[in-house]
Amino acid sequence: MKRRNFLELSALGFGGLMMPSIPVFGDIIAPERALEQVDPALKKRLADVALNAAKSKGASYADVRIGRYLQQYIFTREQQVQNIVNAESYGVGVRVLANGTWGFAATSDVTDKGIAKAAEQAVSIAKANAKLQKEPVQLAPVQSYGEVSWRTPLEKNAFEVPVGEKAELLLAANAKATENGANFVNSALFQVNEQKYFASTEGSYIDQDVHRIWPNFTVTAVDKATGKFRTRDALSSPMGMGYEYMIPKAAEKIKGPEGTGLVGYRNAYDILEDAALAAKQAKAKLTAKSVMAGKYDLVLDPNHLGLTIHESVGHATELDRVLGYEANYAGTSFATLDKWKGKNFKYGSDKVNIIADKTQKGSLGYVGWDDEGVKTKQWDLIKNGVLVNYSTIRDQAHIIGERASSGCCYADSWSSVQFLRMPNVSLAPGKEKKTVDQLISGIDRGIYIAGRGSYSIDQQRYNFQFGGQTFHEIKGGKIVGMLEDVAYQSNTQEFWNSCADMCDESDYRLFGTFFDGKGQPSQISAVSHGSATTRFNGVNVINTARKI
Known part of the structure; x- marks a missing residue:
């Protein structure tokens, strides 16, 4: 072939x-x-x-x-x-x-x-x-x-x-x-x-x-009496590692919130443990309560939040999208140059610090040089909620007054021409020591979401909708059971400005994808997104099973 x-x-x-x-x-x-x-x-x-x-x-x-x-x-x-x-x-x-x-x-x-x-x-x-x-x-x-x-x-x-x-x-x-x-x-x-x-x-x-x-x-899992079925995908993350990632005894396990049974993994992944829990959760989904639409405080696990970061920040800060050079494949970007450099554009709350990093060990984007021979580095995209930079390559850096490329030029094959591809884009963890249960404890009406699900985002990386793998209802500061049919809707600026708090670096984990598509002819790329578990207040949640 x-x-x-x-x-x-x-x-x-x-x-x-x-x-x-x-x-x-x-x-x-x-x-x-x-x-x-x-x-x-x-x-x-x-x-x-x-x-x-x-x-x-x-x-x-x-x-x-x-x-x-x-x-x-x-x-x-x-x-x-x-x-x-x-x-x-x-x-x-x-x-x-x-x-x-x-x-x-x-x-x-x-x-x-x-x-x-x-x-x-x-x-x-x-x-x-x-x-x-x-x-x-x-x-x-x-x-x-x-x-x-x-x-x-x-x-x-x-x-x-x-x-x-x-x-x-x-x-x-x-x-x-x-x-x-x-x-x-x-x-x-x-x-x-x-x-x-x-x-x-x-x-x-x-x-x-x-x-x-x-x-x-x-x-x-299937309910044979009704024919209803529910699924749960792995909560693994693709990594820039060798087979050591598959050795469970090397895994640093991070306990999820009380009442979920979930476990986060760093350095290695226990596929046997996750598969057993996935089966139990898929079965539990069959009888889970359907969510009531409305405003909720959301607590998002890193294995879920990574996809939201990818779509609403990673792609939105690619300079070729910002300039309109990339438009046909999933659109341009709302984060245009009139919002940058001295404009103090509030992309998110003061809690939001988004970092681009091609040097993060274990990440999918970790390499020494890009496909233009530019040495990779780390830089800020959003600082204290303010848009401060983009991802660039050598023939576009001068357009925004940069003296050097940020090392983001890649091709998926020797037979493909290299062009701008997203670096690892991650949300910095909080500086204050905080567990997931502490993050949840102050919430009266909320939902904890884990895992990547279906999603949609518009051509300017602005209006979006995201689902997940498992949804857990929060009442009175505690997980009280599973929910089904959950998706949240927002726009990028509103969502990131609702960011209220996050766990510290002890909860920080990577999400990633092998198959990020871009360009015509289409190319794929591998990229990671890190975060700790993070809270967003007052986000609109819809019931995906209800007919409008």
Whole structure:
């Protein structure tokens, strides 16, 4: 299978786990092939072929990305392994500036001749594009790093763990779910390894080895008398880690609020414990009380709040959306330049401090350099509730007066052109020591929400609606039972200005996604969002089962 083909998995009973189809890039390979390495000296020599060919044809700047992208996906249902996918994609992408205009070409022919041809084609495309370019591209300066390397800190490479061992763990999780009342269960383990080599005419040769992992499941409980069914997904988070994430004894467990049985996980994930609880909660949902619509104080678990951060802050502060360059795929942004720099625009309450960070260990976005050779960093997006910055790349930084890119330029493959992608975007925890139960104790009418659910947000990242996995009613400062049919509606500014309090760093956890879509042709990206459990006052809650 080639780069833009997709493996259809819906017929395999993958169901509602995450997507009706999961993108698989490249050719199907034997699992042991994933352990092979490409010599960095060979990659440097091939990179020089591309750079020299581009310059000889008139490029004023060129960069080359030699990429080897590996995937292993394991899918199970109840007692069966349904599918195992091992895929490799290997090739070269060349981006150039000629006559002040971008050109890009890519090839899977990783030879001197194939690479030189791609470089020459990229220059030809740039020169053709220059006839329509109104202003020349301006690149923010970047340091030349010479020959450097970076690798995801790993304790155990997931690709070295036998497939059978990983499948057995998923099947054991399925068994835990069925033992505790689930009628159906699907589970999956996603593993990704990106071996990315970047070089440019500015003198950087950067070799990176990026690893990510994500266990997931969906359990379903059925009332056979009525045919009614309810599901609960895993409360795992995809991580920039190795197989150590799957070793439960290494997990730092964070107790959820009294009356929920929920557990948060850091550093590692106990899939067996979560699967057992998920089955019990899916079964409990069958008899849970339907919510009465109205205003509630919401207490949002990090595994839920991360998605709200992603949609209402992460995407809204991408500079290309702000400028209107990105519009067709999920819209632009309300957070326009007239609200920034000296305008004191109150994005949220004084409690809201949103940080962009490409250096956070364990996160999906943790890398050493972006796909333009810019060293990654941390910076503020929202400070004490005020919008203070955006995410930028080299050819857009000058538009807002920045002297350097914030290191947010990425592509999902060697065959894709790199463009602005969201960094890790996280809500800073509170400074005062506070547990979830203490956060709940002052609430007379509220709902505690855990897990990601269905959602919708408008084309300017402003008006939205979010659901979740489990909903727990709060009365008199305590959890009193489960609720169903819950979703909350708000707009971004109103919602973040209702932020009243949050737990401290001891409750801080990461949420994330492997499949953040953007661009045309569409690309996916992996990104994390951190927070502690957080309270929002007076948010409008609707009943999703009631007909209007």
